[in-house]
Amino acid sequence: MEQPVLRRIHEKLEVERALYLVLLDPDSLTPKENGRLAALAADAGADAILVGGSLSLGGDTGETVSMVKQSCGLPVIMFPGDLSFVVPEADAVLFLSLVSGRNPQLLIGEHVKAAPVLRKMGLEAIPTAYMLVEGGATTSVEFMSGTRPLPRDKPDIAMAHALAGQYLGMQIAFMDAGSGALSHVPEEMIRAVAGYVDIPVMVGGGIRRPEVAAKLVEAGARLIVTGDVVERTGDAGLVSEIARAIHG
Ligand code: 1GP
Numbered sequence: 136m137e138q139p140v141l142r143r144i145h146e147k148l149e150v151e152r153a154l155y156l157v158l159l160d161p162d163s164l165t166p167k168e169n170g171r172l173a174a175l176a177a178d179a180g181a182d183a184i185l186v187g188g189s190l191s192l193g194g195d196t197g198e199t200v201s202m203v204k205q206s207c208g209l210p211v212i213m214f215p216g217d218l219s220f221v222v223p224e225a226d227a228v229l230f231l232s233l234v235s236g237r238n239p240q241l242l243i244g245e246h247v248k249a250a251p252v253l254r255k256m257g258l259e260a261i262p263t264a265y266m267l268v269e270g271g272a273t274t275s276v277e278f279m280s281g282t283r284p285l286p287r288d289k290p291d292i293a294m295a296h297a298l299a300g301q302y303l304g305m306q307i308a309f310m311d312a313g314s315g316a317l318s319h320v321p322e323e324m325i326r327a328v329a330g331y332v333d334i335p336v337m338v339g340g341g342i343r344r345p346e347v348a349a350k351l352v353e354a355g356a357r358l359i360v361t362g363d364v365v366e367r368t369g370d371a372g373l374v375s376e377i378a379r380a381i382h383g
Contacts, residue, residue, distance in 0.1 A: 140183075140210050140227035141261050141306060144358075147182060148335060153352040154182040155381045157374070158214060158314075158339070158362030159203065161186060161194030170202030175371050177207035180378030185360060186225065187214030188314070189276040200224035212261070216279065218249050227259035231309070234300050235266040236282025263307045263337075264300025266293060268320045270340050274313025287318070290327035297328045297336070307358070308332055312340030315363050319347060322354040329355025345373075345380035352381055 147154055157176040159169045173184050184203055186196065201224050203211050213220050213228040221228055230249075233241035253260050267276055267284040277284055285293050297308040308328060310320045319341040329336045338351050339360030348359050359381050365374055 136260075138227075138259050138261065140212060140259050143210065144183075144335075148357055151182075152383045153357050153359060153381050155180065155348075155378045156183045156185050156212070156337075156358060156360045157181045157365050158185040158187070158360050159199065160188040160362065160366065161196045161199040162188060163194070163366055166195055166198040166202040169199045170206035172365055172369065173203040173209070174206040175369065176365060176374060177209050179371055179375035180382065181209060181374070183210045183212055185212050185214040185229070185362075187216060187220045189216040189279045196220055197222040197224050215249075216276075217245060218252065221249055221252055221256070221258065223256040223258065225258060227261055228253060229263045229265075229307070229309070230260035231263045231265040232300070232303075232305070233267065233280055233282060234264045234296050235268075235285045236280055238280055238282050241280055241282070261307065262305040263309050264297060264303070264305040265309045265311065266296050268293065268310050268312050268324065268340070270312030270316025270320075271318040272313075272316060274316060274340070276311070276313045284313075287321050287324065290321075290324040293324050293328050294331045297332045297334075301332045301334050306334055307337050308334050309337040309339070311338075311360075314340060316341030319351065322350060325351055325354040325356050329357075342377075345376040348377050349380040349383070352383070
């Protein structure tokens with residue numbers, strides 16, 4: 136199976152210390168507003184756009200992805216809460232298995248429904264071990280998935296989950312404190328997981344400041360995701376400071 140987006144990520148990771156992904160939510164903003172933020176993110180130095188969220192409240196996902204693609208030349212990767220986020224306009228989909236939970240629907244059930252749809256659409260699937268980590272607040276993903284996050288003071292549990300994901304063939308270990316988390320994933324946990332697995336570690340949730348992004352990259356994160364800060368502030372200067380802090 137061809138995986139051009141994943142290949143591009145690996146190629147960029149050979150020359151950059153880490154990559155910056157900006158998450159846009161079709162439910163929060165109109166396609167046009169998300170298109171404007173995508174252009175801002177691209178100008179600021181982001182490496183890819185994620186589109187998605189844990190809820191689908193009727194936002195126009197297909198139109199959002201089209202506007203994002205028209206507004207910037209970055210790859211658009213879906214971050215799906217469910218099948219409604221899978222649209223043919225995207226370049227790839229994070230094929231997420233919620234390995235930190237024990238909800239069979241989110242470990243394999245949704246995937247069985249989604250796989251034939253992805254194949255038909257010709258969409259690239261990027262197998263991703265998704266781990267929800269305690270972030271100090273009940274996030275939408277925790278509530279909607281009906282799963283408990285990994286305890287933030289137990290890096291060994293996160294290490295075992297990430298390695299299991301790697302052994303199952305997953306290509307990215309995504310540790311997420313959830314959108315709007317009060318506390319981001321702890322550095323000790325990132326350091327422990329990044330030193331334990333061979334696949335790139337992606338980190339998101341509650342990252343709002345460039346110095347925080349830099350610190351998490353120094354701990355071993357190779358892919359950093361921010362959503363809320365871009366959407367809420369629309370501050371091009373801040374987004375480019377975050378991009379610089381990530382790229383080093
Ligand atoms: C959520 O990791 C993403 O799944 C982004 O989180 O919105 O807090 O940046 P924020």
